[in-house]
Amino acid sequence: MNIEWIAVDWGTSHLRAWAMQGERVLDQAASQDGMSRTAGGDFQVALMALIEGWLPANPVDVIACGMVGARQGWVEAPYSAVPSEPIPVVPFRVPNTDPRIRAFVVPGLKQDSPPDVMRGEETQIAGFLSTHQNWDGVICLPGTHTKWAQISAGEAVSFRTFMTGELFDLLRGQSVLRHSIDDGWDEASFTDAVADTLSKPEQLAARLFALRAADLLHGQNKSVARARLSGFLIGAELAAARPYWLGQQLAVIGSEGLTKAYAAALQQQGAFVETADATTTTLAGLAQARTLTRQTA
Structure with a gap:
């Protein structure tokens, strides 16, 4: 070579x-x-x-x-x-x-x-x-520590970091929720959870424990629980990052799975999103x- x-x-x-x-x-x-x-x-x-x-x-x-x-x-x-x-x-x-x-x-x-x-x-x-x-807007880079960066005139003007990915891993692997979650996915449950937490972010801690209770009382599907956990956390992030993405030109850069999840959550809120491979x-x-x-x- x-x-x-x-x-x-x-x-x-x-x-x-x-x-x-x-x-x-x-x-x-x-x-x-x-x-x-x-x-x-x-x-x-x-x-x-x-x-x-x-x-x-x-x-x-x-x-x-x-x-x-x-x-x-x-x-x-x-x-x-x-x-x-x-x-x-x-x-x-x-x-x-x-x-x-x-x-x-x-x-x-x-x-x-x-x-x-x-x-x-x-x-x-x-x-x-x-x-x-000459691209101006906001770039979201989801991952263990998700970044939101405001871009103007070829410069990063400001940015914020959210520990969403790390929180997901900790809750899934080390909290009581580990007994109620598997590796599956349910798109409708993810979408519902994003919308729920975006409208009521103060309910996040209660929504999280409800995932365990739904398993114990109703045998909730573990794929549904995983999708809802992701949706709750991403919804809370979007609620906090609203000044970055609302009304902005957006790009999401990341792995295929994370990019798809974030793009879907943002598009659900009426945002136009471009995606790119990390x-x-x-x-x-x-x-x-x-x-x-x-x-x-």
Whole structure:
């Protein structure tokens, strides 16, 4: 393979890498060596285990985004303060790497008031904007910690983070609700739960326990319970994020399942929503970051 550079998305739980020729993917690989498993250990060992078979004779650039640049990561890449272009500065170079690679980490974004930070999503935003010139509106990036970012004139103006995905995982796996939920899905139940919590967000805690009670008393289907749990939490998020999405041009960037759920919830409220794939936008953003490193080489 004629590899020109390597793109890396290094999150909390996963490490993903792509062998690149320009903007074309030649090969890809992934492991469970996310930051949570690698923190305090050797990040370079985890990376080389994944990409060593790709390395050409000459040193190759590795452009990484995500939690790899956090305080507990490989190297702490300083945040850029909003308002800001998604990738406003040259990625931070990792010192003392294996001589076969030159590793760079994309910095995240920070907001002083209300206090907020992001790492990785800024790269997806940059990738989305690279194919949507002069796009103004709000981008939702659902995940473990969902981001809502206001975009104007090519800059992230402000953003808010919601721990919706993490709350879902905790409630599903560690609360009393774990006995009443499986891996299935019921679209109608999800839609009803979103609408219910949007109109009465103060009832969220009671609605959650009712999922367990409905199982005990009525044998509620566990797929229905999972969909309702997701709908309750996303509905509460949409109620709090209303100033971000109401009357705005919207884009949702994420995995297929989460993107579909958020888009359905927003469309239910009459919003027009464009969707984009997280991997595609991440690679486009990393390609932009690579251009910055080459301009300053």
